[in-house]
Amino acid sequence: MHLKYESQLREPLVYGEKTYGQVTEDILKPIERKPSKLWYVGFFISSALLLFGVYSVYRDVTYGIGQWNLNKTVGWGWDITNFVWWVGIGHAGTLISAILLLFRQGWRTGVNRAAEAMTIFAVLCAGQFPVFHMGRVWMAFYTLPLPNTRGPLWPNFNSPLLWDVFAISTYLTVSLLFWYSGLIPDLATVRDRAKTKFTKLMYGIGSFGWSGSTKHWQRHESLCLVLAGLSTPLVLSVHTIVSFDFATSVIPGWHTTIFPPYFVAGAVFSGFAMVQSLMLVVRKVFGMEDYITIGHIEAMNKVIVLTGSIVGVAYLTELFMGWYSQNKYEGYTFWYSRANLFSPYGWSYWGMMACNVLSPQIFWFRSMRRNIFVTFFMSVIVNIGMWFERFVIIVTSLYRDYLPSSWSIYYSPSPWEIGFFVGTFGLFFTCFFMFSKYAPVIAVAEIKYILKTSGESFKNKITKIETEPLDKFVDEQKHAH
């Protein structure tokens, strides 16, 4: 079994008539050269944000969750919103690496490495929130089913929050393995080209003594396929389980059976948007336009418009059910706390609608799908919209639920709550900058699979058509079927 991909019809996945040597040269350029000024600036800003986040978390741990503006009614706010948002972003990586691999989507090779890295960093960021939103974070290990002397006392296996612990940790482990096993041949390439002893040693350790033998390649491919098989259900399960945090509760606006598919679609939606944002920057900064092509961008935009529309249908279904069920509490949550623009949080609902449902529809137009600026703008918009979605689900459901006596005052975050979120951006980009400096952002080995075949076939076909006399072509077409 091999990963070779051929298409007679599609445009090439790599431009520029590259040779194998050029591919290696191009992609490893950022690793082998000194980083640019821009890299330093970016890295510095990210680290600064990370430090601010660390300080915000320090305050929360030392002085209590009271540093945040949550209250007796709104027990979760930005913390869990950000958690779900980051987990959602982490979905594209696995989808691209696993599902697209299984579906033999050759175009994935241009973006899968970065997308997988993004997944891992996003999941790392996501994991911070459920940990540090705990009132007593130093007791977080209570959630782990460790053998213990406290009875033994086990966690509550009925709790969706515990399912989260398992779902997220499994997801992180599998994604990390998948990503790293893909990295091994490339790290070996870097090792082989290394000019200093230290680099050679480090990449040598990192590539586990990869020699490029056929046996290695065979095992590598099998491993990738097995991991792809393992990750595929994870793409669906992780966000399904995250959605159970809400779906299994009794709170109107949370207690909804539509959540699992709706959350998964939303996750893919936001994940692809994040991949777009990052890849557009990477291809520009590292000059990788030949590898991450307009074709890639268009393909991802198609996924965005599809999942965006699924999410839109889910929103409308919720509204419909809010009315159709004739459940007072749900009706109030969906129609008053959310859909009413003039209710206190109406802006967030309509912000979500505008960003997630209306604006992606622009991608029905081919020219828009292939427009880099529109794509970048939309990718940011979609991620804002998806953040709003989680905020809407969490806050507008909680702040006015069953007993009007407990309805909350207006919840808005404190600086330290925002600081925590900003800090995870710092963490994410610090990791990403390190990654782009020390690892090939595009899978070198995998690009080489698709380099010749797809491009050559397409070109041969086009040349043939173009040189053919018109009469003959028409005739041929007539008798073709």
Next chain:
Amino acid sequence: MKEKKHWQSFGEKIQSETYQEDLKQEFAEPNYLEASSKRRDFLKFLGFSTAAAIAAASCETPIRKAIPYAIKPEEINPGQASNYATTFVDAGDAVSIVAKVRDGRPIKIEGNELSHVYQGGTSARVQASVLDLYDNARLRNPLKSNNSAELNTVITELKESLKSGNIALVTSTINGPANLAVIETFKSKFPNTKHIIYDADSFSAHLVANEHCYGKKVLPSLHFEKADVVIGFQCDFLGTWLNPIEFSRQYSTKRKINEKNPTLSTHIQFESIPTITGSVADIKIPIAASQSKSILAALHDMVTKNTCTLQDPIIKEAITKTADLLKKNLGKSLLVCGINDADCQKIVNQINNAINANGNTMNWGTTYNIRKGLDQDFNQFVLNLNQGIYQHVIFYDTNPVYTWCETNKLQEGLKKTSSTISLNPKLDETTSLCKYIIPTHHFLESWGDAESKTDFFSFQQPTINPLFKTNQWQDTLLALAGENTSYSDFLKNYWIKKLGSEENWFKTLQEGVLNNVNNTNFASTTLINTTITENFKNETESNSLELVFYKKVGIFTGKGAENPWLQELPDPVSRATWDNYFVVSPKFAKNNLQIDLSISEQADAYEVKPAKKVMTVKVGEQSLTLPVLIIPGTNINTIGVALGYGRNNSVGIAAQGVGQNAYPLQKFTNEAVCCHNKNVSFTVKSETYSVALTQTHHRYDTAQGVRTEVIKELTLEEFIKEPNKIVEEREHELKPYGGIENFEKQGTLYGVYDKPGVKWGMNIDMNLCNGCSACVIACTAENNVPVVGKQEVMRFHEMHWIRIDRYYSGELENPKVTFQPMLCQHCDNAPCENVCPVSATNHSSEGLNQMAYNRCIGTRYCANNCPFKVRRFNWSDYTGADSFPNNQVTKVSPTTFDMNSDLVRMVLNPDVTVRSRGVIEKCSFCVQRLQEGKLKAKEENRTLEDKDVKVACQQACPTQAITFGNANNKNSNISLTRSQNTLRQYTVLEPLHVLPNVTYLAKVRNEGDFS
């Protein structure tokens, strides 16, 4: 091989009958109801207590070492509470109580059920008074000119100086016979002494009017339990007026519904500011306080002559109907009026006379000994003071510099005296102007007696040694009078003489009360003066604005402002804490503040942020700038303001910077301090001020219908006509899940299990709850609920385990108000339990939803998933129980910080864990009391009975709205209450299938012809 048989006992060897029996029982569930203590059970309890001790010990809290007694006092057993009957005395109020003392510290106050007047009921103020004992602001020694002084030096010095010149002894109403004897002793030593009684909560006009009409300057005892028709006129008799605990209990007897034969008294309330009394009334009519005379006169005319001169159609109709009702219920009605105006009270007397209240619902044979102060006496005193008549003034339990409306005159006058002496316990506004200060004991450190009603005595005994170098005021007066006996001996001798023997005295002291059981006859009295001044009958019903002063149930005249528990207690109607504010009607807000509450966007904008508009109200020279709260039910021409705020800084951290003092805006007219003031002007300011509200007013209805699962309410008429209305409504709600009958089984996918043994249950009768909030403070005291301070309450971080939810229904300008006490419902299918990732909250076999604090990691998922929102999270280190050092400074309010000082921590209940930061807490059904009760029953080898267990809120409730007990015992109160009230019974949010163990009885209003 023959099997060798081992035997463990002779019984087993010979297979005796008992052994056979035991064998059968070996694996039977222990029945705690009937079990006698067995060895196994002993081990179980041992195991439980060891586990509990280990659990308690495993918290990583700072260790504070306690030193055991070298010689253990006989009566103190560590871990065991002793209860002492004593009396709460404050500003003339005297409530019989039992103080619970643990390890030498009084920690909780409960009502004394032996008292015939209070019958075990308490109020928020009484419940909170135990905290005053451990107040850091209490003076710790006598002071002379602001310097510490020895008691003896001060006494000797004063003895000398008091010899010449006139002495004014200014006190609140003092009513114990021995106390009065002390004053007599003092007066006989210093004959030039004048005793001036001054009550900040004045009943001056009532006394004057009674003297005018009946020739008796007394307040007759009132009997709401005999009144089928109660008319309240600007009178919060269930909250703040005269003797609210007694009235609540009486009133509740007529509000209890017997399902088989439902009857209710009719309560019509005329008031300008919504009070709890108006809220529970069947009919409430907003009036302007200044129109009261004309309205009362109109009512009088309607009752006596059937004519009415009133113009206002709404009030006219109300008056006509009220008069009809009164005439139909002659001898079974009562009119009470809270206006401190003799003219009003004279008309009230005429009406009460006309409806035969005298001798029927008013007993002139037993009169009140509280609130005997006359405003004109005090006014005269102030005048005399300014004339330099008095050289010496002694203040006790009164703070006129703060509460008297013309405080400047008083302060001027005080400068003209040669010595001012204060016996108040704190450096309050009056005391701080005094030269000599001999602080008195807290009442829990004191001896004393009280007689709140004629021949109903109540006694004080110390429950703790004085904490500071304070001196009981009686001792001070006796010492000044040159007596050598201490007051405790004085009191003892006085009562031994009266009771006949020392034995009787000890018995009486132990019981704490001496009830007048012989005098059961109702005495009537005759009206000697029937003149009513005619001039106000034609008083124009002007529409000018007026300022009305009211008192809050917790803060009252201002003493409550010193108490953090009372400051944090939400006002039952406005649900605001830590501030006073202007109360205005929605119409006023619409016209003057541009806030139209009938538009949901504007209402939302007003509600969701704590910042409220600020207004300056000016009366003559005086002005007051406060935030404005829109309270539906307020009269449209009325601006209300609560008294008791704006205290000086030295009375306690809790009072600092809280609210503004409204007393100077009051006016002394017509020989009394008037509780409303006309000729008011106001300006709306541009700035806003944040008020710490714990509940907002919100839409209760939805597009799909009203939230009937929360509050169930109907009128008596409906209830008689369709007794099954509530049941049918429930049936309708539960129809999709199998109806009431099969709901428990069909409403879930999971199995339904038997619940044998003890099953705790609570029932709350919403018809009896009047929102007085005594339960809230009782719960705070019992369960060590932290005080979080204004900033935190404003962020919705308050910690109360029980709250009184207030719901409005009906029209915006005059809605009906329903109170619903809300606490953990201890659901059998609790949504909080299954979401906790670490099982920190789980279900006990007795139906309790319990919290393991040291297992809690604080994800707050349970709080989110609680449909009743009763779970409270420790957002900051409110208690100092945290393992992170120095994380309280600037992160908790100064009051909270002060509450963690060693002195104030003495009030903590050692049976209840002090929760640390980051964990969730909530109502535990007072599990410590349940365990104690079960053990007691077990020790005595009998079945658990109702008397073994009383939870704190239930004990405090003056109306007995809360019933609690073992629902599996057919004869327990809770089972009987539930089985006798099936028609009104429901659980909140029943269709959710959370299966609460708290049931509610629907509210029934007797609207009669008014609806």
